[in-house]
Amino acid sequence: MSFFGFGQSVEVDILLNDADSRKRAEHKTEDGKKDKYFLFYDGETVSGKVSLALKNPNKRLEHQGIKVEFIGQIESWHLHFVCEHPSARNGLPSKLLLCSSSPAELYYDRGNHHEFVSLVKDLARPGEITQSQAFDFEFTHVEKPYESYTGQNVKLRYFLRATISRRLNDVVKEMDIVVHTLSTYPELNSSIKMEVGIEDCLHxxxxxxxxxxxxxxxxxxxxxxxxxxxxIKHMEIDIIKRETTGTGPNVYHENDTIAKYEIMDGAPVRGESIPIRLFLAGYELTPTMRDINKKFSVRYYLNLVLIDEEERRYFKQQEVVLWRKGDIVRKSMSHQAAIASQRFEGTTSLGEARTPGQLSDGNSRQ
Structure with missing residues (x-):
């Protein structure tokens, strides 16, 4: 990053000590694209250098201090209405007003940031820099309790931020990393078995x-x-991701259909048995995330859908827990990360997910 000030500019870069050997992982960005980032686990040390390259060798760079931070941050945004309302002309706020006749537009409120990890290392006291140089830093055994996540209304990110404090404008450089939370095989993993239907019609x-x-x-x-x-002419299983953000009356739910898997095409008969075999590796899934820092949750559901010849839909949802297996990568992990991978979050018992349009013991139709 370059800073153009009075007489001097500087390029700031952040370099990890183990950049050549550290694994990279793909992660979705807010615009839906994928990029690769350095992969870390809970408990691993983050170390490297902050490099400053002066553009004009014959001129000095004055500063008020240089620091590097390791930050874990949750950013949430929600869709609001903005409209031209008569009260806005009187100096009153026009946001979130319900308009029936006035022109309205939508905008995303991105002002909600919460830092759950914040570590700072001072690299240099106030002074001046006369030549390009690099500063070493190390954050030892950093706690990274949550998985990196980018959703519809929330983003959980970890990043390094180097800052050169200046009187007019600070020079800032950020570098994102990705964190995966690993789990061991759950001790209790019972099967799911349920009888559902519509009275005298389908069981x-x-x-x-x-x-x-x-x-x-x-x-x-x-x-x-x-x-x-x-x-019945068609049956499928959908994988539904439900993202929940906010608290109390300001709770937002976003449902996203991750996969549709056809398990039957044609009319079934009494006594028929249909097998299911659905491979998860081909889909973009994250571990189940419950009440992350009291800010958001991500849950997954298997949605059994039946469609009759009149295009009526009948369905039944059941929550399942997804977790990231740690055995595969443990050999290449550092010692502290291997210890952290022993944790398993989300082992609480599953309740039955019910919505008004589901299949049940009584009549139910979507």
């Missing part, structure tokens, strides 16, 4: 082999048709 029994799956796992199950008096 089915579905079974999934587990309730907790790692991100490269395979969902194995069966669908049993005990009573069929509706002409």
């Amino acid at each position: 089915i029994e579905f079974e999934y082999n587990k309730s907790k799956y790692h991100l490269k796992d395979v969902i194995v199950g069966k669908i049993y048709f005990l009573l069929v008096r509706i002409k």
Whole structure:
């Protein structure tokens, strides 16, 4: 990054000590694209250099101090309405006013930032720099409790920030990293078995082999048709990601269909059994995240959908827990990261997810 001031400019760069050997991981950005970042785990040390390259060798750079920070931050944004309302002309705020006749537009409020990790290292006291130089830094055994995440309304990021304090404008350089949280195999991982249907019309029994799956796992199950008096023509399983942000009355839910898996095309008969085998490795999934720093949650549901010949949809949702398996990468991890990978979060029992349009023991239709 360059700073153009009175007489001197400087290029700031952040270099990791183990950049050549450290693994990189793909991570989705806010615009939906993917980029590769250096991958870290909870408990690993973050060390490197802050490099300052002066553009004009014969001139000095005055500063009020140089520092580097390691920051874990949650940023949330929500969609609001802005409209031209008569009260706005009287000096009153026009945001969030309900307009029926006035022109309105949508905007995203991105002002909500929360830092859950904030570490600072001072690299130089106030003074001046006469030549290009580099400053070493080290953040030892850094706590990184949550997984990096970019969603519809929230972003959890970790980054290094180098700052040269100046009287007029600071010179700032940031470098993002990606953090993965690792888990061991859950001790309790019971199967899911339920009987659902519509009274005197449809009665089915579905079974999934587990309730907790790692991100490269395979969902194995069966669908049993005990009573069929509706002409079903199609059946599929959807993987639904539900992102929840906010608290109290200001809670926002975003549902995203990650995958659609067709398990039947045609009319089933009584006594028929349909097998399910769904590979998760091909989809963009994250571990289940529950009440992260009391800011947001990410949950996953298997949505069983049946469609009849009149295009009516019947469905039943069941929550499952997703987790990141740590055994594969443990050999290449540092000692402190291997210890951190022993943790398993999200082992609480699963409740039945119910919405008004679901299949149940009574009539239910979407």
